Amino acid sequence: MRTRLGRSLVPALAALIPLAFLAVFFLLPVSAMVARGLHLDGQWSLDAVRDVLTRPRTRRVVWFTVWISSLATLITVLLGVPIAYVTYRLKLPLTGLVRGLLVMPFVLPTVVVGIAFRSLLSTSGPLGFLGWDGSWQAILAALVFFNIAVVVRTVGGRWQSLDPRQAEAAASLGASPWTVLRTVTLPALRPAVVSAAMVVFLFCAGSFGVVLTLGGVRYSTVETEIYLLTTNFLDLRAAAVLSLLQALVVIALLLLTERITDRGETRLRSGTSVQQRVRRSDLPHLLLTGAALIFVLAPLVTLVARSLQVGDGWGLGHYRKLTQVGSVPLLQVSVFDALLTSLRVAVDATLLAMLLGLLVSFVITRRPTSAGGRRLLSALDATFMLPLGISAVTVGFGFLIALDEPPLDLRSSPLLVPIAQALVALPLVVRVMAPALRSVDPREREATAALGASPMRVFWDVDRRVLTKPLLAATGFAFAVSLGEFGATSFLARPENPTLPVVIYQLIGRPGADHFGMALAASVILAGVTATIMVAVERLRGRTGSW
Amino acid sequence: MFRRTFTTACCGTLALAIAGCSTTGDDKPAATSSGKVTTVKLVTHESFVIPKDVQAEFTKTTGYQLQVLASGDAGKLANSVVLAKGNPTGDVVFGIDNTFASRVVGSGALAANEPKALPKSASKYALPGEAAHSLAPIDFGDVCVNVDDAWFAAKKKAKPQSLDDLTKPEYKDLFVTPGAATSSPGMAFLLATVAKYGDDGWQDYWKKLKANGVKVTSGWSDAWGVDYTAGGGKGTRPIVLSYNTSPADTIKDGKPTTSAMTDSCFRQVEYAGVLKGAKNEPGAKAFIDFMLGKKFQASMPKNMYVFPVDDQVKLPDAWQTAVKVPDKPLQVDPTKITKNRDDWLRRWQDAVSG
Numbered sequence: 001m002r003t004r005l006g007r008s009l010v011p012a013l014a015a016l017i018p019l020a021f022l023a024v025f026f027l028l029p030v031s032a033m034v035a036r037g038l039h040l041d042g043q044w045s046l047d048a049v050r051d052v053l054t055r056p057r058t059r060r061v062v063w064f065t066v067w068i069s070s071l072a073t074l075i076t077v078l079l080g081v082p083i084a085y086v087t088y089r090l091k092l093p094l095t096g097l098v099r100g101l102l103v104m105p106f107v108l109p110t111v112v113v114g115i116a117f118r119s120l121l122s123t124s125g126p127l128g129f130l131g132w133d134g135s136w137q138a139i140l141a142a143l144v145f146f147n148i149a150v151v152v153r154t155v156g157g158r159w160q161s162l163d164p165r166q167a168e169a170a171a172s173l174g175a176s177p178w179t180v181l182r183t184v185t186l187p188a189l190r191p192a193v194v195s196a197a198m199v200v201f202l203f204c205a206g207s208f209g210v211v212l213t214l215g216g217v218r219y220s221t222v223e224t225e226i227y228l229l230t231t232n233f234l235d236l237r238a239a240a241v242l243s244l245l246q247a248l249v250v251i252a253l254l255l256l257t258e259r260i261t262d263r264g265e266t267r268l269r270s271g272t273s274v275q276q277r278v279r280r281s282d283l284p285h286l287l288l289t290g291a292a293l294i295f296v297l298a299p300l301v302t303l304v305a306r307s308l309q310v311g312d313g314w315g316l317g318h319y320r321k322l323t324q325v326g327s328v329p330l331l332q333v334s335v336f337d338a339l340l341t342s343l344r345v346a347v348d349a350t351l352l353a354m355l356l357g358l359l360v361s362f363v364i365t366r367r368p369t370s371a372g373g374r375r376l377l378s379a380l381d382a383t384f385m386l387p388l389g390i391s392a393v394t395v396g397f398g399f400l401i402a403l404d405e406p407p408l409d410l411r412s413s414p415l416l417v418p419i420a421q422a423l424v425a426l427p428l429v430v431r432v433m434a435p436a437l438r439s440v441d442p443r444e445r446e447a448t449a450a451l452g453a454s455p456m457r458v459f460w461d462v463d464r465r466v467l468t469k470p471l472l473a474a475t476g477f478a479f480a481v482s483l484g485e486f487g488a489t490s491f492l493a494r495p496e497n498p499t500l501p502v503v504i505y506q507l508i509g510r511p512g513a514d515h516f517g518m519a520l521a522a523s524v525i526l527a528g529v530t531a532t533i534m535v536a537v538e539r540l541r542g543r544t545g546s547w
Numbered sequence: 548m549f550r551r552t553f554t555t556a557c558c559g560t561l562a563l564a565i566a567g568c569s570t571t572g573d574d575k576p577a578a579t580s581s582g583k584v585t586t587v588k589l590v591t592h593e594s595f596v597i598p599k600d601v602q603a604e605f606t607k608t609t610g611y612q613l614q615v616l617a618s619g620d621a622g623k624l625a626n627s628v629v630l631a632k633g634n635p636t637g638d639v640v641f642g643i644d645n646t647f648a649s650r651v652v653g654s655g656a657l658a659a660n661e662p663k664a665l666p667k668s669a670s671k672y673a674l675p676g677e678a679a680h681s682l683a684p685i686d687f688g689d690v691c692v693n694v695d696d697a698w699f700a701a702k703k704k705a706k707p708q709s710l711d712d713l714t715k716p717e718y719k720d721l722f723v724t725p726g727a728a729t730s731s732p733g734m735a736f737l738l739a740t741v742a743k744y745g746d747d748g749w750q751d752y753w754k755k756l757k758a759n760g761v762k763v764t765s766g767w768s769d770a771w772g773v774d775y776t777a778g779g780g781k782g783t784r785p786i787v788l789s790y791n792t793s794p795a796d797t798i799k800d801g802k803p804t805t806s807a808m809t810d811s812c813f814r815q816v817e818y819a820g821v822l823k824g825a826k827n828e829p830g831a832k833a834f835i836d837f838m839l840g841k842k843f844q845a846s847m848p849k850n851m852y853v854f855p856v857d858d859q860v861k862l863p864d865a866w867q868t869a870v871k872v873p874d875k876p877l878q879v880d881p882t883k884i885t886k887n888r889d890d891w892l893r894r895w896q897d898a899v900s901g
Contacts, residue, residue, distance in 0.1 A: 036630075111766070111768070115768065115769050115773060118764075118769055119773055122780075123783045212729055213765045215765075216726075216762075216763055216765070217896065217899050217900045228728055232889075233888075233889045234629065306779075306780070329851075330594075397627065397630055400631050400636070401631060404634045405634075411636045412636055412637070490618060490619060491619065491623070491627070492618060509593070509620070509766065510852065511790055511852055516771070516772045519768075
């Protein structure tokens with residue numbers, strides 16, 4: 001009896017903290033915005049919903065969002081899985097560097113990426129012959145470019161911690177490598193692949209700067225539409241309806257992914273897999289990885305090249321100017337200070353996201369015996385995924401109108417920036433940690449508990465061994481997200497000390513001789529630093545096997 | 548009621564969550580022991596720059612500390628002021644332009660304010676009607692079509708002289724402009740065409756532009772940095788929509804290589820106002836008076852690339868040679884803009900994306 005109560009009480013308490021956080025900083029602002037849009041003169045106007053949904057433009061936008069995101073997700077997964085194999089499973093030099101490079105796009109400001117792609121694709125650019133400027137193909141390429149790291153890291157991390165003995169056993173019984181992959185490896189990877197695909201889909205559907213920059217006036221997604229409706233038309237009604245639609249998409253996606261993975265996670269023995277030597281059969285994967293690298297590097301190289309272009313010549317002038325406060329009037333802090341601020345905020349956001357994310361993951365991976373309990377956990381899971389799917393514009397303006405009364409008048413508080421970033425990073429942490437937690441064999445836990453260990457002790461002895469790697473992966477992710485996040489953050493008052501993305505946006509939008517080059521130089525620095533940090537975190541991984 | 552209990556209930560939890568923060572720089576003490584508020588909070592957009600010495604001057608002359616809360620662009624700023632009506636994030640707002648002015652004034656988010664001393668030359672930028680009593684003009688800028696003279700000279704082609712020229716076959720595929728729905732200069736250009744061709748003609752003009760291969764980008768930065776021939780991005784389009792100050796960025800051997808078409812310009816005026824419900828109303832008024840004073844006005848061109856409303860201020864040297872201020876910019880009545888903005892934008896979207 002006592003144990004039963006304890007078993008549901010601990011998760012309940014653990015769920016309360018993240019729920020309170022989400023309630024205040026996400027559900028409250030979003031519902032405030034939705035209420036502004038749909039609650040008129042003291043009553044809910046539901047005609048608005050029908051009215052907005054039947055607009056031909058809405059239909060076009062929703063349809064475009066769905067198909068471009070699905071296609072981008074499919075391509076990203078098809079490319080990402082083989083790359084994960086090459087960079088995480090094979091004994092090759094420089095894999096750390098390759099992983100670092102693949103992560104760079106993830107933190108680049110979207111406007112900058114849009115410009116890099118446009119420089120490649122515009123009529124005069126090296127790829128101008130494709131005629132892709134302002135086309136959906138350009139948007140698709142950029143979405144894949146942004147998200148490839150998500151698949152590679154999520155799937156790769158999982159692949160690394162698969163117990164290799166099963167595959168070896170199958171192989172020694174005469175199964176061909178292909179059969180081993182199909183019957184042993186892929187089923188074990190499925191939860192990670194599905195998880196990654198879902199995150200990528202939500203990132204694509206919610207991508208904003210890229211679609212604006214590359215889509216010209218022809219294409220818009222639900223996210224860009226919400227932005228236009230809110231900032232230009234102040235049509236809060238339509239924006240509210242579309243935000244609700246986004247929430248529905250998140251929930252539908254979660255149900256779908258649960259169907260696919262049907263909780264059949266393969267139990268992981270905490271094996272650390274040895275990296276394999278390269279075999280001849282790996283050649284196609286190697287080629288694909290090479291091609292993907294070229295694809296990721298092309299826009300990055302364009303950026304670096306343009307950041308080095310000073311007037312008609314070449315040089316480090318833009319970088320030098322970034323280090324001097326006041327070299328252009330807009331620059332009121334040096335690039336180092338801005339970077340330091342970014343890192344500080346990112347540390348806060350990461351701590352917050354990890355703490356909350358771990359609690360959430362712990363709760364949603366419990367295995368309740370009743371159907372009601374299972375439904376409750378699914379609902380919780382969906383709730384914490386919402387920040388990935390709901391428009392940053394809605395959240396940003398929501399902060400303004402919801403967090404405006406003491407004790408929570410945080411609108412001009414520097415705290416709100418890491419909080420907003422942690423909101424976006426939190427679902428990612430959960431998506432990386434939950435599959436790992438689920439894969440822990442409950443029998444091991446039960447055995448340890450039966451021997452009289454306390455829940456904490458069980459966690460320490462059993463879960464921790466399987467979780468170290470995913471934990472580092474999630475930390476790296478959360479850090480990268482908060483370094484690059486500029487959706488909801490852009491709505492918050494700029495603190496006295498701007499972060500690097502803020503500096504980049506300030507520079508890029510202003511006429512003036514050097515602003516453009518300096519903005520690109522700052523972006524290169526941001527991407528470089530992030531990649532370096534991510535690689536360093538990976539290095540940590542190699543040494544933590546024995547804590 | 549429910550919300551307050553709810554938020555209070557969550558506060559304890561939050562305190563725990565936030566305890567680990569390293570960025571916590573609590574707001575500066577906003578009041579002295581005598582209870583007088585000493586901080587003025589300015590709500591503005593990302594492009595606002597105040598040099599340190601000018602800011603120190605403000606504190607020295609008025610005794611108030613300035614705290615700048617900047618985010619987003621003019622559109623985002625205007626809307627956040629409207630949304631936070633009655634419970635503003637700060638005391639004073641700067642950066643509401645003439646395309647959003649009547650929306651903000653009409654929403655009732657501003658308090659009445661008469662600046663102590665408007666420069667003589669500022670009166671011509673005053674808003675019509677009631678709005679003049681709550682928004683004071685601070686600066687202006689002209690959005691104009693820019694032409695790469697060097698490119699046309701090298702090709703031995705005649706430059707376009709007017710908006711009409713842009714629809715002619717000899718200028719096919721040569722013009723790029725940021726879109727009206729996504730960029731503030733883009734919106735200004737749409738209004739320029741509304742002013743020039745009238746309610747019933749501007750849409751046709753855009754259809755002709757479209758047929759003549761105009762490229763519409765999302766923002767000013769990629770129109771200039773990717774597509775424009777003189778923007779450093781090796782673009783292929785020698786005609787771009789930008790500002791009348793842009794030629795000053797293309798000076799070679801002491802002479803600008805590009806020029807602005809002065810009869811294509813739309814004038815954007817930026818205003819400042821006191822927010823209704825401000826915690827520090829005297830401070831807000833003091834800052835607006837300071838913005839209209841010589842020191843701040845003189846800092847604007849170099850720092851924000853705009854013209855101060857005070858015409859007695861000396862302009863940067865590069866502007867003397869490369870920048871022309873149009874005598875008769877195209878104009879649309881601000882109340883008319885607010886009334887028709889949505890409709891115009893939708894019709895514009897139809898015209899260019901069809």
